[in-house]
Amino acid sequence: MKKLIGNAVVGQSGGPTAAINATLSGVIRGVQNGEGCIKTLYGMRNGVEGLMKKDLLDLTKFFDTEEKLSLLEHTPAAALGSCRKKLPKPGENDAFYEEMIAIFREFDIRYFFYIGGNDSMDTVSKLSAYTAKCGYEMVIMGVPKTIDNDLVGTDHTPGFGSAAKYIAITAQEIIRDCAVYRVPAVTIIEIMGRDAGWLTAASAIGRVVNGIEPDLVYLPERVFDMESFFSDVRAALDKHPNVVVAVSEGIRFADGRYVGEGTQTGATDAFGHAYLAGTGKALELAVKAEIGCKVRSIELNLPQRCAAHAASQTDLSESVRIGASAVAAAENGVTGAMVTVTRTCEEPYTVRIGHSDVSLIANRIRFVDDAFINEAGNHVTDACCRYLLPLIQGEPAVSYVNGLPQHLIL
Numbered sequence: 001m002k003k004l005i006g007n008a009v010v011g012q013s014g015g016p017t018a019a020i021n022a023t024l025s026g027v028i029r030g031v032q033n034g035e036g037c038i039k040t041l042y043g044m045r046n047g048v049e050g051l052m053k054k055d056l057l058d059l060t061k062f063f064d065t066e067e068k069l070s071l072l073e074h075t076p077a078a079a080l081g082s083c084r085k086k087l088p089k090p091g092e093n094d095a096f097y098e099e100m101i102a103i104f105r106e107f108d109i110r111y112f113f114y115i116g117g118n119d120s121m122d123t124v125s126k127l128s129a130y131t132a133k134c135g136y137e138m139v140i141m142g143v144p145k146t147i148d149n150d151l152v153g154t155d156h157t158p159g160f161g162s163a164a165k166y167i168a169i170t171a172q173e174i175i176r177d178c179a180v181y182r183v184p185a186v187t188i189i190e191i192m193g194r195d196a197g198w199l200t201a202a203s204a205i206g207r208v209v210n211g212i213e214p215d216l217v218y219l220p221e222r223v224f225d226m227e228s229f230f231s232d233v234r235a236a237l238d239k240h241p242n243v244v245v246a247v248s249e250g251i252r253f254a255d256g257r258y259v260g261e262g263t264q265t266g267a268t269d270a271f272g273h274a275y276l277a278g279t280g281k282a283l284e285l286a287v288k289a290e291i292g293c294k295v296r297s298i299e300l301n302l303p304q305r306c307a308a309h310a311a312s313q314t315d316l317s318e319s320v321r322i323g324a325s326a327v328a329a330a331e332n333g334v335t336g337a338m339v340t341v342t343r344t345c346e347e348p349y350t351v352r353i354g355h356s357d358v359s360l361i362a363n364r365i366r367f368v369d370d371a372f373i374n375e376a377g378n379h380v381t382d383a384c385c386r387y388l389l390p391l392i393q394g395e396p397a398v399s400y401v402n403g404l405p406q407h408l409i410l
Contacts, residue, residue, distance in 0.1 A: 101134060
């Protein structure tokens, strides 16, 4: 494709993270330092929903200082707002796409950057297909983001490292707290992860740092069996009185039912994904009834994805780099693609930024590698911890005002 001259729009979609704004900063920096193909960069508030309402912010004008960009990079959640809008398949509702193209024409939008996870890559794929069919010249790039780390075609995703770091830190602190008593007790930590257990695996990183880790770790990649769970817990209690268990919210029984199904509402989002919660509570009640010892459950919930004070500097730096790389690739005619990360060396840890066809990535799930899960299916391996460890390195220089982190609000 020839190099296009025009304006660009960037949006954020799906669940926010501690690093998604660093990626946005990378896109802004990429435009500022680019080849001049992009004249104005607009931010769409609340993703494509805001685009359809023409709710656009001139980011080129707003981010006129390095101080603002630096503050944005250390601000959690999605500064532009987010959405979970599912686009129709091309051919199902062409009027929707025609309206979108009309908005692109009105604002001379020739570049589209969408920062998000699996569902967002579905949006990028569909929009790429429609613009190609209708003949509107436009470059469309997917920019990865998800704490779930479940996008295929990339070593890891921006946002995951910071969430993994928070989980690893919190697991260490919970284990320390539980160790002060000698009364037999079980503490169950419920961690996000519908289909892939990468985040829950991160609770065990302490193994390769100081030898401290949860006694048991259960991921969605393995069928969960309640009797085996009880047996595992009893065996752990035989070793010491303070047992800590990490579980993914999405663990399922052999028949496909979620373990926490009885505590859930059955509600789903626009993409048909069930809202999950209550797995830890379900296991707490089960242990109390079966074993009878002291037991509690802890749901980490939103702090997993918004703890910018405990972010990984590696994650933030890579996120900025990925955002800028998306712009560089787009200005060189790459379209219908997602930016990817390839790990090129373990020690010292290095990566290469590239891109892949988004149609090969959208609507697919990258599960935790079999080699990263132990044979019993109740913990992760050393290889898993070694894979995760470089992603949580470095502490960002967070700006504090009167004891609280300073954030940028758009």
